[in-house]
Amino acid sequence: MKYITTIDNQEYTVEILDDGVVTVNGKTYQVNFESIDGQPLYSLLVNGASYESMVYATEEAWEVLLRGYLYKATVEDEREKRLRVAAGGSQAQNAHFHLKAPMPGLVVAVPVSEGQEVKSGDVLVILESMKMQNELKSPQDGIVKRVRVQAGQSVERNQVMLSVHAPEA
Amino acid sequence: MFTKVLIANRGEIAVRILRACRELGLQTVAVYSEPDRQALHVRYADQAYCIGPGASRDSYLRMDKILEVARKSGAQAIHPGYGFLAERADFAQACLDEGLAFIGPKPSAIAAMGDKIVARETVRKAGVPVVPGTEGEGGLNDDELLAIAPQIGFPLLVKATAGGGGKGMREVRSLEEMPALLRAARREAEAAFGDGNVYLEKLIEGARHIEIQVLADSFGNTIHLGERECSIQRRHQKLLEESPSPFVAGDDDLRRKMGQVAVRAAEAVGYVNAGTIEFLVDADKHFYFLEMNTRLQVEHPITELVTGVDIVHEQIRIARGRQLRWKQEDIQMRGWAIEARVNAEDPYNNFVPSTGKLNHILMPSGPGVRVDTGVFSGFEITPYYDSLIAKLIVWGETRAEAILRLRRALEEYRIMGVRTNIPFHQKLLDSHRFMAGQYDTRFVEERFSPQYSADRREEGEIAAILATLVAHSENLQASNIVRRGIRDTSNWKWLSRWERVHR
Known part of the structure; x- marks a missing residue:
């Protein structure tokens, strides 16, 4: 099975062959790969070199935490890549962003209001949890839509608090 | 003299105090909130009592309930730990009124140091330098x-x-x-x-936050245990501490002066038990009193490792009316200790706290490594309390050895179920300024950010292999569920396997 894996705009063509053999950009490696304790924690032996890593699935990418460094990787097979290129898209540019509470907590402030234009990095909600106030910021430019929370309100983990829609093209 | 101690705290510090009590042959009483029923401090204590629901104000801050447990359990002393009620003069007084020993300073000393203006005035009169300013002079025009x-x-x-x-x-x-x-x-x-x-x-430019640990008994003996460097902070939260300070090391004169001043500040309020004087130190080695913490500090273990003094043991001895076992000249700092605070927060997402069940923990160990923690595999990190999971403390002959050992230990540490700031510490230890000891209190916020990947290209290929293998195996699992016909065993057998996998 052949995949195109991209980290920081660098593409790796990774082919997984049956008997513990992987090729990366044409180079062949002996690999041995195990998950530990049913966790997203993996032990990998590559030509005898031993690595251990946490690999998390997020909505946009695989996050690989390896020796203190975090790599964000997208993995596509050839068909997926062909479809994406044919559709003219670069990698998923989400039109709508839904701000979910990353943890249960108390909304301290919502410094934006519906219809307001925001830039990437603007603070959308200040959420208090574990005795700390956390500024939750917009990952993209856009317009604030559907503010569903207000100051003083408790929220559950993953509760959608508001949305940021991409500006109309 | 008391033989049973109530620990009015939770988490790693409650465990730390329980251990000291055990070692001294004292009985222990834990108090806990409902979500902390399975916490380590409950499991390790001789007795444990629930004092209310999760929110601190309904449990760990309820003086009345804690005193009621003391009565019920027959505890004769209370150790407050840090945070919660540790610096509440009224709580210390209430303990004394109940006839309980308070393992800490007198209420009057807590009150004097708790009010910033009074504290500044008191220590200034005792000849301790304070940051020049007009705070406390009221609203001037x-x-x-x-x-x-x-x-x-x-x-x-x-x-x-x-x-x-x-x-x-x-x-x-x-x-x-x-x-x-x-x-x-x-x-x-x-x-x-x-x-x-x-x-x-x-404005103290390039200021460092350096503090001095003091110990005082009730016979008027006060000594200091050298300094701790606490300049690695984010939003006034300390993240990593070391002792000695790279800024003070090699300057015995500065250490002696700061130590003497700290002792004078403690004596100015009639201080008894363990306490810490915090100073701001400028680039020219002028130092200014910031505040006194009238309690055990989170970072006390690094002082223990370099001086060999068990501070919690000493706190208990002092509260039992014993004399200090050391004179100032007995205290020698040997080697180097560093503490990394391991917090449940995501360094790649603005240090947002992370909650959830800890599914798998592999703790570092081996020579020179100490882990103070209150959690275990299966414990749930709730949003009620601070995000400290563990303190990873290492000792080495030299600073370089301590840094290398901390790197080794951080790489060994595995905590699954919540995001942690371990990668932050790993990056910090790799930074040249940290290695050179050249940092001030603004370092983390202004010059250091734990950015994504990129800067370690050579391992990008390994990361790509990992991501691909994980994605591939998940694809296989997903397609196995869809493509019924081509399973190698009967559907029923396969179903039970599938359930096992997906429980």
């Missing part, structure tokens, strides 16, 4: 502030009296620019806090 400014000296800071979070704060470099900056600061303070009052404080 612009003309008065402009008149005082040259006496304080530039650069200085205009700070909001009601302030916090940098709101209403302005850096002033000369008298000429001051009126405009005063107006701006007042305007901002008024908008943020509804109070436009401001005060002036000398």
